Amino acid sequence: MTEFKSVVCPICGCLCDDLEITVENNEIVKMKNGCAVCEAKMVYGYKSEERILKPMIRKDGKLVPVTMDEAIHKAAQILVDAKYPLLYGWSSSTNEAQRIGVELAEELGSTLDNCASICHGPSVMATQEIGIPTATLGQIRHRADLIVYWACNPWTSHPRHVERYTAFTEGRFEKSEWKNYMLKLKGETGKKKIEAASKRLGQYSPPPRPQVCMVDAPPKSIQKMGRKMIVVDVRKTKTAEAADYFLQVEPNKDYEIFSALRCLVNDQELDIDKVGGVPVDYLKDVADAMINCEFGAIFFGLGLTQSLGRFRNIEVAIALTRDLNRRTKFVISPMRGHFNVTGANIVFAWQTGYPYAIDFSQGYPQYNPGEFTINDLLRRGDNDATLVISSDPGAHFPKSSMQNMMKHPLITINPDMNAISRLGDVVFPAQWCGIEYSGTAYRMDSVPIPLKKVVEPPPGILNDQELLERILNEVRAIKAQKTEVQTKVKGEVRSAAKTVKKTAKRTKRKVA
Amino acid sequence: MAEILVKNGFVVDPTNKIDGEKMDIAIKDGKIVKKVNERKAKIIDASGLTVMAGGVDIHSHIAGAEVNMGRLIRPEDHYKDAVRKTKLTRSGTGYSIPSTFVTGYRYSTMGYTTVMNGSFAPLKAKHVHEELNDIPLLDKGTYPLLGDWWFVLENLAKGDIEECARHVAWMMQSTKGYAIKVVNPGGLESWGFGHNVHSIDDQVPNFCITPREIVRGLIKVDKMLNLPHTIHLHTNNLGQPGNYKTTLDTMRAIEDLSTDGKPVAHITHIQFASFAGDDWGKFRSGADEISKYINAHNHITLDMGQVIFTDTTTMTADGPFEYTLYTLSGHKWVNSDVETEASGGIIPFTYKKNNAVNAIQWSIGLEIALLVKDPWKIFMTTDHPNGGPFMSYPRVLAWLMSKKAREATLKRCHKKAQKKSLLPSIDRELSLYELAIVTRAGTAKALGMPNKGHLGVGADGDVAIFNINPETTDIAKKYKAVRKAFKESVYTIKDGKIVAKDGEVVDNTTPGRTMWVDVKTKQPCIINEEMKRKFREYWSIEYENYPVSDHYVKVSDKLTVEASV
Known part of the structure; x- marks a missing residue:
């Protein structure tokens, strides 16, 4: 039995950091000081039966468990092949993961948006x-x-x-x-x-209203x-x-x-x-x-x-x-909602200058809410692949957005089988941020607070940061290969053209 | 690690009293050495070029909650300055508050290798360190705001300086800071209820203490802890007409604390604290009075806080001052109070030549820098981004080095400013030698960094090479060429690696170190249950979650000092 003190609650923007947690056999058995919402997640919710334990890929309409390497390769391939991918979510993940997220978006020339887009985005604009x-x-x-x-x-x-x-x-x-x-x-x-x-x-006669x-x-x-x-x-x-x-x-x-x-x-x-x-x-x-x-x-x-x-x-x-x-x-x-949606705004801002609704398609960050915000992108049908991390648009987005999202490949990173994971083409399992791995989150008033790890994650599951790093590396490898192949092909085409020219010349001479 | 030999450059190294001598600089394992194997080493032919140590900026707001809030609220500032991703470098945006990566690249291509972040609220220390980790190619440090911290106020009010010192030492360690930053002492606490203090003898509400006692107390604490840098002071009444009197009062109040002739305080962005005149209409320069005092005393160092005519973003922990700016301009205003510790504010601002006050401000900065005779006492900054973005440093250098450059700007300024400015009467033009003092040697000395700001054996392998030939160029006349030369170094070498060449980053593998001070007190600050309870009462986070743990600093450069308490 281990007791943890001053544990941070990874649920809402309050980030209460005075929880006392008792862990027995790698399970949280008791929690003090937390609210009902906190208890629902920290004591019961995280052990959900719907937990994803293995990465999965959709084959013939069904999700099939695969190895982590295979899933990472598939996800990277989807992202590289897409002309204009979209990376969305981030508000229930750590700053450390969000940092990699920006790098990945930049590498892909994609759009990058976080949950502020559908909650306090207007506050940011104001x-x-x-x-x-x-x-x-x-x-x-x-x-x-x-x-x-x-x-x-x-x-x-x-x-x-x-x-x-x-x-x-x-x-x-x-x-x-x-x-x-x-x-x-x-x-x-x-x-x-x-x-x-x-x-x-x-x-009794009720007083007249x-x-x-x-x-x-x-x-x-x-x-x-x-x-x-x-x-x-x-x-x-x-x-x-x-x-x-x-x-x-x-x-x-x-x-x-x-x-x-x-x-x-x-x-x-x-x-x-x-x-x-x-x-x-x-x-x-x-x-x-x-x-x-x-x-x-x-x-x-x-x-x-x-x-x-x-x-x-x-x-x-x-x-x-x-x-x-x-x-x-x-x-x-x-009153910021998710525990690290403030952090997503902050991390994006220090790396790119903008808090959300960012586009990297020109090689530099551009910002325009209404153009690069996720629902506007989806409803216009601009994107041809989506990566959703630690968020569930499947349960909350308008039908028109989701219909367009489903037309193209979808990669999801979530701890449990929520609505969006069920729809994914590549489904990654994830660790519960703030329960199974540590990191940093920003409270609603921009105060950074360190999240604690209190239990071990199920075996074989990577945390958001590691997973994104591996996807990023794989993307870079595939891109490097692609350019190599391209230059090779270009070279071959060039030499073939040369030979054609030469033979043409020779035949000309012969004719002459 | 590769060896580098910089050959035949005109070396300017004031710390070692080298003034434009033609000599070689050898670098091995990231340090300056006597000589290297010429066959193995990479040779840089610096003939006809000026070689200096890498620049050391003593005060620049490059990271932290305040800076990032400035980024967040100013998309219009970024639209005009987008930075593309390259094979080596990350993308980002400028202009007045560049994104973290761009900050690193731009400083580096200007020949800077060390930058100290002006301030941060201790509660948000993790934020500042996370951002510093994302600023590549530079060594960094940062100053925690301690002048209005309740523990400091209470202990000083009690007169218990030793206890105060132990708390400050604890704070230095827990936030991984470098020096004690004091901003508008007493004023930030008063701002909690919307008030301010207006002289160094005003009472701080609820705490029975005056700004004078806070400053004096913290200087004593700084000495007890043997910190490398003096206290870093932003004076009361900053940005108010007539405030030069408060600044003089502050300097006089601490005269007796310097016993060995060494400085005891660094007053930062002095330009903003040297305003004379009773109101904005009668606004004039207090440079004469300030520089006379500084010339007669040795217990203070200064930095300029020069104003540039451009659109920029002002940001300071001085909440009441930013409120004043808001009432003056009505522009978008951010106020961000931090419990128990500090406050803060942000206002976008455009300094205009045709605005009398702005033009006089421009003049004040240069006047003080030129009237203070000893360049080891005043350093070049723009208080980035308050006076202007750091990319404008070459412009400031040109003004300092050339009367012609000053005249060219002054004649386009507001008539009132032209009439009131002392600049036409000042003939002084800084030499390259003096310039190296105000940008590197002097700042490194003031910060207590023996390995920085010079090219002597054992110093860090940080070198900047500029396209200036002191033998053939008359820098005072050819100020445009000089400005260009300082904008883009020919080479910037960081820790023995060539990181930038001709204004472009060529090696992005150096993350740079974060320097912080670990103070060892004889008796540690006692953190018992009682203390933890107090902690819980003062802040809204638990004691265990407060300190910046080691993994928040990517490359740590810990300086351990022994305190005398």
Whole structure:
């Protein structure tokens, strides 16, 4: 029995690094400190029955196990033969693997994209438009007295975010709101019990829903000293229940709300009563809370990046944060999903200058979201081979994209038999990054954290970095061979042409 | 390893007092040696060429979280400068913040072999090392930001310098840093709540300490730890009109700490800290006052932070300063606070000749460099990319070496700048000998690198050969030829290998070393459970995951020093 301390959880962008893990007979048997999502993967998920144990190649429509060498050769051959391959995924892999990935894309002259393309790509674009005033999560933990979760639901997607970094954690200058939350919870449960009891007694009539709007008025508590939490979303989530104030907006109206808040923060008057379904008076209270706090932080999720307006939503959110910085201190931060999607952006940026949507077909990196982003490429049907690593577009992409992807050879590198692996022509097994091999990942606030290896991988399986290195070497070998053959053929053609010329001359002479 | 003999070049090696003497330089096993077997060695005919040690850059932001954020937010900066993949080299992009590989290639083709990264937040140390590993052909080092680290502030406020020193030593080891970097001491902590400090005697909120105490404390720590470099200081009020007074105050505040006549602090990008005038309208140069002080004292070294007229990206750990730039320009602004340690900011910026302030800034940098009489006290940098990208170094060198070059630029500057500039009154033109000091010999000395910046026996086999014939060329008049010569070295030799020739990389197999300091304190910094708990309270990551483990440094060059605590 071995115990590991300070293990990093390789699931969401929080990268909690305080897990205590017990390993027995090369199996994780106990995990402390992690959330439910973490437990699902670290204790049960990684031992899935769907685990791929051998590399496979599709022969006559069926996946057949082959040796690693054969699979690597086949994959390299596919990539070299393709005119315009596409390499995609990377967000659940280590920086070390991503580095090799860029080199491979460069060698192949292919396109290279990561999962930011379908999640926080718009946030990256907005940052390129207007910058971003941000901070590491620890800074927010120590100082933030106003926390706004906008269009995200950390309670389910990043379960320990609130507890580790924001409202329910003790900072140097700000206290935890945990106790108040427990009190509130108790009160609400009591209220519900009374309601249920009176319902049973037949004395209950539900209070009439306010006709004016779905939104409740902001409570006085959002103006108080100390920590406050506001949630803005289209529906009441678990996070919203924990918040001091939940501001429900109409779907796709975030841009309007942000713009209204910008006006109010800049002391302008609004001549309308409601914006995006929210009375302006309520927004005034929210704007006041934002201006009067000591240190505010906005976290936003895919509700902003993938709804109407896309990167313009983020741009206006950042613009609001910039305006607020003239009145107080305010930061804004995206809630990155996969544990190393931030790392993919960072590694790509330092090697090529661009964070995602990169094309190497000209021999140098080019960047154009909308042109080189994976779904746009696929739907246009530009690529003639795809390599997917540590990602599952098969389960998440639109049908039209997948149909075009399936027209051409597909190479997959994933630990278990997910949707995309089932569709692959060359299917590689992989080690679980952060469980079976170590490496580096970047937290959502760009803090690098070392992932730990806690159990041995099944025999014969390479980690992403080794595998990509071998594919890269094989690609180089095949290309070298190809050029050799080409020069040889060229030479032969040339000498053949010479002989033809000579004989032609001779026959001419003879004729003469 | 191959042997190389550089024959008949005009050798300029200020450390060994060689000024343009015709002589041979022999390299074997990556080191300079007395002689090599001429039959076996590769002979480089350097007749008519100038031979210098490989360049040593003391302050340049080439890697790390801040730099990479700058890359990430500026695709428009890269579009205009794409770099193709070749058989030997990787592809990438420029311009003001080149991608890692391109950074290595471009420095190398300019004859540089050692570059020190200006700063990094210790929490993000792994990031900076990962990037340094991807910068080929150069030896590198990097400075952790320690001036606003809570452990430092608390220990100094308590007056416990020894404990502070032990913590700094621990940090140096754990982040694999080279020198103590102090940026706007006290200001970064204040910026946590959106404030700043405005003089060296302002109180830092919540910590009962002043910038004066921080700087003095860390200089004492630096001495106790026997670090090779002095503290690397970015002064308070940087980039504010009238800040030369704060800079003078800072220098005066540490006068008494130099006991042996040696420097105790390096004030970096002095140009940005030498502004006079009460506001932007009355903006003028404080170069005269600063250089007078420096000429009379020996406890400070400086680097220029010269401004180039171009589009560039400013980035510094000085968050409040970048905020000021944002309020001035309204341009895209990145602020990135780092818990317990530092802050940071990025703003793209274009220095224009027809902008009075920018033009005066340009003048200030050159004025100080020329007015400070001793070239061992001030070195050439552009604070890449803050003043301009490092590819512009040849332009700066031309301005330093030729009055004609300065006049040619000044006459196209804003009228106000022309009137206010001291440059027309300065006749000094740097010789090749002095130039070698400000780009290699002086910087290597200030950094405490005995094997770098010179060509004496035992030095690293880092050599740069430039197409300048000091016998036939009047460098002050032919400044364009000189500029061209420094843009593309004829040969750059790194660790005894020819890595670049005529402006092109010819050998890409040298990854370069990462230099870092391992300080051995007599009593180690005690990390017990209590300390770990404190750690958990201060940072949002665990103690075990904080240090940069050895595998993060591809080629490690550890310098072990014995501390006196």
